[in-house]
Amino acid sequence: MPASDLSADSTIGDWLADPAGSAALGRLLSGSGASPSAFDGAHQLTLNELVPLSSGAFTPDDIARLVEEVGGKVVEVASSVTPAPRAPEWKEVIISGRFAGKTVIVTGAGSGIGRATAVRIAKEGGRVVAADISEERLQQLLEEHAELDLIAAHGDISNGADVERIVAAAGGRIDGLANVAGIMDNMSPLHEVSDELWDRVLRINLTGMFKLSRAVIPFMLDAGSGSIVNVASESALRGSSSGLAYTASKHAVVGITRSSAFMYGPSGLRINCVAPGSTVTNIQASFDSALGRERILPVLALAPAPVPADRLAASITFLLSDDGVNLNGVVLPSDGGQSVI
Ligand SMILES: NC(=O)c1ccc[n+]([C@@H]2O[C@H](COP(=O)([O-])OP(=O)(O)OC[C@H]3O[C@@H](n4cnc5c(N)ncnc54)[C@H](O)[C@@H]3O)[C@@H](O)[C@H]2O)c1
Known part of the structure; x- marks a missing residue:
């Protein structure tokens, strides 16, 4: 698929298969602080589906910019999918001796x-x-x-x-x-x-x-x-x-x-x-x-x-x-x- 056909509804696999798409995704990853393995196992997901699953790492605006960057179809970015808010800050406090002798x-x-x-x-x-x-x-x-x-x-x-x-x-x-x-x-x-x-x-x-x-x-x-x-x-x-x-x-x-x-x-x-x-x-x-994607993704998006x-x-x-x-x-x-x- 030429880069100009890539859109927010193209799969990660399609994006990675295209040199311009793959390079743009790589830049997005490094900019978001997500690990390089973030897309492992996600090749069948579209960018729109990725947004609510990414815990705020990828926003609808990021996706729109990405599509624009490769001269793709700047339509259909799902603004209705709100990423889950990040979990509140928390710091582990060690309970000294709780497992002593065990x-x-x-x-x-x-x-x-x-x-x-x-x-x-x-x-x-x-x-x-x-x-x-x-x-x-x-x-x-x-x-x-x-x-x-x-x-x-x-x-x-x-x-x-x-x-x-x-x-x-x-x-x-x-x-x-x-x-x-x-x-x-x-x-x-x-x-x-x-x-x-x-x-x-x-x-x-x-x-x-x-x-x-x-x-x-x-x-x-x-x-x-x-x-x-x-x-x-x-x-x-x-x-x-x-x-x-x-x-x-x-x-x-x-x-x-x-x-x-x-x-x-x-x-x-x-x-x-x-x-x-x-x-x-x-x-x-x-x-x-x-079928698994169709049934499970909307449920995971609520988590x-x-x-x-x-x-x-x-x-x-x-x-x-x-x-x-x-x-x-x-x-x-x-x-x-x-x-x-
Ligand atoms: N990460 C999640 O979102 C999540 C959610 C729900 C439940 N869990 C459960 O939490 C547990 C830990 O998962 P995680 O997310 O930390 O995964 P992880 O992949 O980071 O760690 C799992 C570890 O188990 C080891 N392992 C795999 N098969 C093994 C085997 N046969 N014998 C010995 N070690 C083996 C792996 O080498 C790996 O180091 C799993 O039971 C998983 O089902 C994880």
Whole structure:
């Protein structure tokens, strides 16, 4: 498509495929402070659809300027789509000693919510087994926080042998487990879900946290205490936040949380769940399905702006710590209010 045919209703993919369009998008990205990966998985979205999902990074005016820059069609910029307002300012306050003497396994600790959770627990005195499938990310974490008590446990939580190694890294004592690792899907409805996608999403989001929890719970039962926080999603609360596979996996995370809270409550264990709203991390979602885009994008446009991962760590560590003493089987939406929309 020639640059002059590009418009606010052209897809990111069309823009990137055109040299002038791609250069103009690159300038817009660097000017907005958004990361170069901002368009990963978004190639099927139009610029108009991007505005409400960008948490204020891209405004209708930006899009109009962009279209003008490439001599494209300066029509149809959706001024009716208002970007969600940025979340209010907030600064993490470390609660010194809250995890002193405790050993906590955190999965997905190499990035995003898991990383923020691992760092917060360690800053509050905990000894953290930081588990992730990415060795490189774990190395970076340890290098950046050499002063903290972090033990890297590289492995795939859906692999039995890796789960054994992650548990062994704790050295016989496990007070807490944060099951954070997970992946997104491609927003497909049921009839478009491939076997490969279904198996991958369920294996990582569900089977992985099941296998690791199964290996950890006997330690907690022996000790007569322990706290587990599972990370679900808005997609655990409704059918309109993601595709079928991710939605099913996160609903099942809630089921595991409730069954385990019921079963092990009398033995001194607490098992709770946090359902995050949109959070700025490295998680990759794509919009591969036309039906998925048509149904899900208008719902996502109503959501509060994505927040930094430390806000999720605040909710997860609250439930994980003794501050959650009276909570068992809770599903806590941590989403700036998205769950009431
Ligand atoms: N970011 C969001 O907007 C959002 C919203 C709702 C729920 N969540 C949930 O939060 C959790 C964390 O996601 P995030 O956004 O921080 O993503 P992220 O991609 O930034 O981090 C996830 C980490 O998990 C690791 N991981 C993936 N598969 C693994 C495996 N098999 N074994 C071990 N580690 C593995 C990855 O290497 C990565 O470091 C996920 O369960 C996700 O579903 C995220």
